[in-house]
Amino acid sequence: MTQPVVEVNRVTFFRKERAILSDVHWRIEPNQHFALLGANGSGKTTLLKLICGYEWPTFGSIQVLGSRFGACDVRRLRKLIGWVSSVMCHQLPGHDTAQQVVASGLEASVGLYRTFSAEELERARRLLAHLGAEAIAEQRYNTLSQGEQQKTLIARALVSDPKLLILDEPCIGLDPASRERFLQDMDGFAARAESPTIILVTHHIEEIRPWVQQVLMLKDGCVLAQGRPDEVICSRTMGELFKCQCRVGKGENGYWLRMETTP
Numbered sequence: 001m002t003q004p005v006v007e008v009n010r011v012t013f014f015r016k017e018r019a020i021l022s023d024v025h026w027r028i029e030p031n032q033h034f035a036l037l038g039a040n041g042s043g044k045t046t047l048l049k050l051i052c053g054y055e056w057p058t059f060g061s062i063q064v065l066g067s068r069f070g071a072c073d074v075r076r077l078r079k080l081i082g083w084v085s086s087v088m089c090h091q092l093p094g095h096d097t098a099q100q101v102v103a104s105g106l107e108a109s110v111g112l113y114r115t116f117s118a119e120e121l122e123r124a125r126r127l128l129a130h131l132g133a134e135a136i137a138e139q140r141y142n143t144l145s146q147g148e149q150q151k152t153l154i155a156r157a158l159v160s161d162p163k164l165l166i167l168d169e170p171c172i173g174l175d176p177a178s179r180e181r182f183l184q185d186m187d188g189f190a191a192r193a194e195s196p197t198i199i200l201v202t203h204h205i206e207e208i209r210p211w212v213q214q215v216l217m218l219k220d221g222c223v224l225a226q227g228r229p230d231e232v233i234c235s236r237t238m239g240e241l242f243k244c245q246c247r248v249g250k251g252e253n254g255y256w257l258r259m260e261t262t263p
Contacts, residue, residue: 003066004029005164005197006051011060013046013221020046021221024060028214033190033198035208035229038218039242044201047218048166052081065163082157082196084150085168094142098133098152099124101141105156127155130192132185147178151185158196168201183209205233205248205255217241229255 006028013021021043028034038044049055051064053074062069067077096104102124103116116124125137133151136144141152150170157165167186171179189195190211200212208215208229215232217224219241225232233255235248245260 002030004063005032005065006199007061007063008047008051009061009063011050011057011062013043013050013055014058015046019221021050021057024218024221024223026216026223026226028197028199031197032214033212034200035212035215036199036201036218037203037205037208037215037241039203042218043221044218045168046221048083048168048199048201052078052083052166079160080162081164081166082154082160082162083166083168084153084157084170094140096141097138098128098141098144098148098155099137101152102127102155102159105159124155124159127158128152131155131189145178146173147182150174150182154189163196164199165196166199166201169203170200171202171204171207179207183207187211203242205238205257208233208255210254 004027006026008024008026011021011024012019024043024047026047036044036047046055050057050062053064053069056069064077065080099121100116103120106116106120125134128134128137128151131151131154133148133155136148136152139148141149144152154165154167154170171182174182187209190198190209198211200207202208212229214227215229216226217232217237224241225237230250233248233250235246238248238257239246247258247260249256249258
């Protein structure tokens, strides 16, 4: 029987006597790309920290990539997980080139602490090319657009060949045109046979692309819905998720959500 990439089994997490997550069950199979949907404060970031071993569940168990927490070296496991967050954009040295920033992921370091070989730099360039960003390889990181910086961070996360890639709200700060270009490039990347399992974290259903096979919705630390996008993304669930009246539909270019005002 194939082991799941992620198995969160009845996990509850308390912080200062307050339940941040309650009885969460989540299973991700190999080659299954998930979207994690929820409003701010729903528990998304806490769930990610638990999966990466930065927090520990109060109750329940977690297994990631065949390793059960409590019986594995979490530091070694983290090297198999790529986590890309917009917060990282401001933590990397701006004078390094995009190619150097990508290569620094081999050491999981912020900045360069050794000279990388020609082979390592070529690998960094190839990863940028896979994301449609080879042209920026020699450009300084601080001269890149936000969309280009995001692609650089994704390539950096991929350089160590992770088995799980977490994209934590990767479109924050992108204008509509840049967001669409970024998502189109991700469409091509996700379709590649060698791409890792992807968790896309967002609260915008427009960002859920055809390659997303399953959706987990979190509301106030509890699982509101889980299933295929067409099963769970609807006006009722989205209205409950965001505590508002809304209308949801799906067109040629994906999902859309429209707020409805009461007379």
